[in-house]
Amino acid sequence: MDNMQTPVLSVRDLKMYFKSGRGKNKLVVKAVDGINFDIFEGEVFGLVGESGCGKTTTGRTIIKLHDPTDGEVFFFGQRISAGTEGIKESIKEIKHNEDLSAEEKSEQIADLKTESKQRKADTMKIDTELMKKMQMIFQDPIESLNPRMTVKEIVAEGLRISGERHDKIINKKVNEVLETVGLLPEHASRYPHEFSGGQRQRIGIARALIVAPRFIIADEPISALDVSIQAQVINLLNDLRDTLGITIMFIAHDLSVIKYFSDRIGVMYYGNMVELTTSEELFKNPLHPYTRSLLSAVPLPDPRYEKNRKRIAYNPSQHDYSEEAPEFVEIKPGHFILCNSKELAQYKKELK
Amino acid sequence: MAGNIKLHVEDLTISFKTTQGLVRAVRGVSFDLHEGETLAIVGESGSGKSVTSRTIMGILAGNGIIDDGKIIYEGEDLTKVDEDHFHEIRGNKIGMIFQDPMSSLNPIMKIGKQVTEGMILNGKHLENRYKALFHEAKTTLNRLHREKKSLKVELRANLKAIKTGDSSADGMVLKEECNAALAKVKIAIPAAKKRLVVDKKAAKVAIDLEWKNEQERVTKLVSDVKAKLADSDGEAKQAYVDEIDMLQENLKRFKKVTKRQATERAIEIMDEVGIPDPVRRLNQYPFQFSGGMRQRIVIAIALTASPDVLICDEPTTALDVTIQSQILELINDLKRERNLSVIFITHDLGVVANMADRIGVMYAGKLVELGTAEDVFYNPVHPYTWALLSSMPDLESKERLTAIPGTPPNMLFPPVGDAFADRNSYAMAIDFKEQPPMFKVSETHSAATWLLHPDAPKVEMPEVIRKRIDRMTKNTSEVSK
Numbered sequence: 001m002d003n004m005q006t007p008v009l010s011v012r013d014l015k016m017y018f019k020s021g022r023g024k025n026k027l028v029v030k031a032v033d034g035i036n037f038d039i040f041e042g043e044v045f046g047l048v049g050e051s052g053c054g055k056t057t058t059g060r061t062i063i064k065l066h067d068p069t070d071g072e073v074f075f076f077g078q079r080i081s082a083g084t085e086g087i088k089e090s091i092k093e094i095k096h097n098e099d100l101s102a103e104e105k106s107e108q109i110a111d112l113k114t115e116s117k118q119r120k121a122d123t124m125k126i127d128t129e130l131m132k133k134m135q136m137i138f139q140d141p142i143e144s145l146n147p148r149m150t151v152k153e154i155v156a157e158g159l160r161i162s163g164e165r166h167d168k169i170i171n172k173k174v175n176e177v178l179e180t181v182g183l184l185p186e187h188a189s190r191y192p193h194e195f196s197g198g199q200r201q202r203i204g205i206a207r208a209l210i211v212a213p214r215f216i217i218a219d220e221p222i223s224a225l226d227v228s229i230q231a232q233v234i235n236l237l238n239d240l241r242d243t244l245g246i247t248i249m250f251i252a253h254d255l256s257v258i259k260y261f262s263d264r265i266g267v268m269y270y271g272n273m274v275e276l277t278t279s280e281e282l283f284k285n286p287l288h289p290y291t292r293s294l295l296s297a298v299p300l301p302d303p304r305y306e307k308n309r310k311r312i313a314y315n316p317s318q319h320d321y322s323e324e325a326p327e328f329v330e331i332k333p334g335h336f337i338l339c340n341s342k343e344l345a346q347y348k349k350e351l352k
Numbered sequence: 353m354a355g356n357i358k359l360h361v362e363d364l365t366i367s368f369k370t371t372q373g374l375v376r377a378v379r380g381v382s383f384d385l386h387e388g389e390t391l392a393i394v395g396e397s398g399s400g401k402s403v404t405s406r407t408i409m410g411i412l413a414g415n416g417i418i419d420d421g422k423i424i425y426e427g428e429d430l431t432k433v434d435e436d437h438f439h440e441i442r443g444n445k446i447g448m449i450f451q452d453p454m455s456s457l458n459p460i461m462k463i464g465k466q467v468t469e470g471m472i473l474n475g476k477h478l479e480n481r482y483k484a485l486f487h488e489a490k491t492t493l494n495r496l497h498r499e500k501k502s503l504k505v506e507l508r509a510n511l512k513a514i515k516t517g518d519s520s521a522d523g524m525v526l527k528e529e530c531n532a533a534l535a536k537v538k539i540a541i542p543a544a545k546k547r548l549v550v551d552k553k554a555a556k557v558a559i560d561l562e563w564k565n566e567q568e569r570v571t572k573l574v575s576d577v578k579a580k581l582a583d584s585d586g587e588a589k590q591a592y593v594d595e596i597d598m599l600q601e602n603l604k605r606f607k608k609v610t611k612r613q614a615t616e617r618a619i620e621i622m623d624e625v626g627i628p629d630p631v632r633r634l635n636q637y638p639f640q641f642s643g644g645m646r647q648r649i650v651i652a653i654a655l656t657a658s659p660d661v662l663i664c665d666e667p668t669t670a671l672d673v674t675i676q677s678q679i680l681e682l683i684n685d686l687k688r689e690r691n692l693s694v695i696f697i698t699h700d701l702g703v704v705a706n707m708a709d710r711i712g713v714m715y716a717g718k719l720v721e722l723g724t725a726e727d728v729f730y731n732p733v734h735p736y737t738w739a740l741l742s743s744m745p746d747l748e749s750k751e752r753l754t755a756i757p758g759t760p761p762n763m764l765f766p767p768v769g770d771a772f773a774d775r776n777s778y779a780m781a782i783d784f785k786e787q788p789p790m791f792k793v794s795e796t797h798s799a800a801t802w803l804l805h806p807d808a809p810k811v812e813m814p815e816v817i818r819k820r821i822d823r824m825t826k827n828t829s830e831v832s833k
Contacts, residue, residue: 230744306702
């Protein structure tokens with residue numbers, strides 16, 4: 001794997017907290033609580049987990065629909081967003097640290113403050129060229145298309161925002177991209193309600209494709225679609241990857257689809273990534289108990305197997321993290337897992 | 353397999369009146385539901401599976417018309433049962449679990465009230481007995497009214513026929529017959545009305561007497577206990593107070609299901625469906641529950657009336673895999689414990705394999721394949737079933753998925769021939785002209801496709817499915833070894 005050196009996207013210790021209320025009503029929801037991963041050129045990275053585990057928030061934070069609480073996101077080597085919560089906390093710590101002299105304190109704090117400023121500046125910066133390289137496909141094809149805009153207007157919007165003004169070029173590009181996703185040029189003048197679910201999702205994909213992105217975040221693009229239509233959309237995404245070489249981050253909760261479509265899979269549980277490896281490895285050697293539980297719940301179209309399938313229950317209290325906090329470690333090349341050293345030893349034994 | 357036929361659906365045809373015309377949602381569906389079995393109905397959205405189940409429940413939308421067909425449950429045709437009588441069947445005999453647990457619960461009503469609501473409304477024992485006493489008289493009257501109406505319609509048709517001269521002598525005879533019948537009914541109606549009044553009065557007297565006797569009995573018991581209460585103290589006193597309380601509660605329970613009784617039962621059932629700490633949960637609102645827990649509440653509500661047929665309309669579509677798996681296990685357990693017959697509606701073939709004893713595949717308002725789970729998964733014969741199976745990846749598939757081209761037909765204009773012909777790569781000329789009948793593959797297995805006609809060319813199922821079935825049967829035989 002020589003493309004290992006050039007990650008398209010790197011996520012470092014990303015945290016996204018949602019806060020509400022004040023004083024004693026204050027509530028912090030840790031939707032994403034420190035996750036790390038890289039996505040490499042040309043691969044499909046699957047993100048799986050139950051609803052509410054933070055997979056959609058991860059996707060939305062990466063594309064800057066949320067500003068992260070802490071951690072950094074690098075896209076083509078450039079930092080596109082970063083949070084400052086961690087820096088604030090370390091400043092507080094330094095202030096209360098009695099071992100340091102006043103001078104040392106102010107020096108360190110000044111350093112951290114410049115870093116914080118830099119992070120904020122990076123987050124605020126608008127780089128159209130870079131922005132165009134990342135696009136998102138949303139879950140619900142009905143909700144995500146403006147019912148009062150024609151398909152052409154919807155699809156061309158991204159192009160207009162990125163500075164294209166010539167109608168001729170826009171028309172040409174819209175027609176091209178509609179053809180790529182399997183729609184006809186004459187569909188351009190219609191409104192979203194005139195299309196079926198599968199076609200609407202194609203419009204959503206066309207909208208993402210028009211600015212020629214290198215990286216697409218697909219947030220459950222098929223879960224709102226009918227069975228017979230799902231295959232059409234998966235095939236389309238597969239073709240896009242093969243012909244255009246687009247890197248895709250695929251968020252889903254359907255394990256059979258994610259296994260079929262992804263090269264590597266990250267399993268999330270309550271804001272943490274618990275296991276990350278290639279899809280083959282994940283299904284062959286699931287190590288984390290949550291992954292096992294998840295895999296045991298996949299229903300298959302095979303009645304005899306189904307009648308004997310035993311679901312493995314997962315109870316987060318089975319981990320004893322009171323002495324040592326868990327870390328995301330590489331247990332074997334390309335296979336990461338969230339555990340502490342005691343569990344690591346145990347998992348290693350199981351791996352053999 | 354399973355025992356007696358619990359529910360028999362025959363040639364059910366339903367359409368909806370819309371501004372654009374008649375939408376033919378269900379076009380001649382027939383199946384049997386046996387006691388203690390799970391029948392899964394699979395199909396895309398718009399294939400008519402939900403409409404079928406709603407008709408069985410008697411909650412068809414206002415613009416829905418049952419054109420034809422029968423739903424026989426316990427010897428009664430549910431399509432002809434009037435709304436009054438349907439109250440006794442709906443919920444009590446046939447329960448339903450809806451698709452979306454978010455929208456099937458009232459967001460501003462506490463869970464406890466929602467679970468007990470049905471029990472309290474249905475649990476007016478004395479009132480129900482009172483109604484039962486004159487039920488027969490009432491149904492007779494209703495029947496007579498219906499007869500009068502239909503006779504009038506018939507008479508009008510006959511008169512019209514005579515006017516236009518379609519049938520001369522015959523029409524006159526028919527007209528006479530109709531008139532005679534009508535006269536008979538007209539005489540019978542006042543008599544029936546009188547009988548209803550008399551019955552009602554008698555019923556009232558009987559029930560009042562019963563209630564009075566019970567009241568007197570309990571008052572006597574209470575006064576006995578009160579006498580004892582007067583010359584006791586300490587613990588014994590408390591025991592007597594409790595006893596009086598219990599007696600009074602029992603008196604209320606004689607009349608109707610009390611709130612306390614309903615709450616006790618609700619806690620029992622919530623425990624049964626696996627909701628931890630039900631006593632505290634009763635006082636919470638739906639938004640305080642997670643998706644899976646909410647679906648459990650919906651199941652609990654359906655179970656409060658102890659139905660023997662349970663219709664599950666996509667109960668797990670809104671849930672994710674782990675929760676889905678839990679809910680399916682729960683439904684399976686309940687089915688075993690209570691010997692329920694389940695109609696399970698879904699579009700997820702994986703879920704079907706888990707739940708179903710028998711499977712019906714629906715497309716464009718028709719059952720296209722019906723058979724046991726093993727029949728449908730290991731020996732599918734209908735091209736639509738093939739297409740469904742091959743369009744979903746399983747954990748081992750690598751090859752490109754075969755998507756079903758096109759979209760389902762518009763049921764405003766149902767196709768003349770086989771509805772799937774347009775999207776079917778195996779379609780023959782006859783598929784566009786004539787609808788295929790149900791062909792029998794084996795005792796338990798039948799499908800509606802011309803491919804099964806003796807004159808049709810031999811067509812093998814697609815390679816992908818063949819391979820997958822081989823793989824599955826191999827896997828399972830290994831497991832059984």
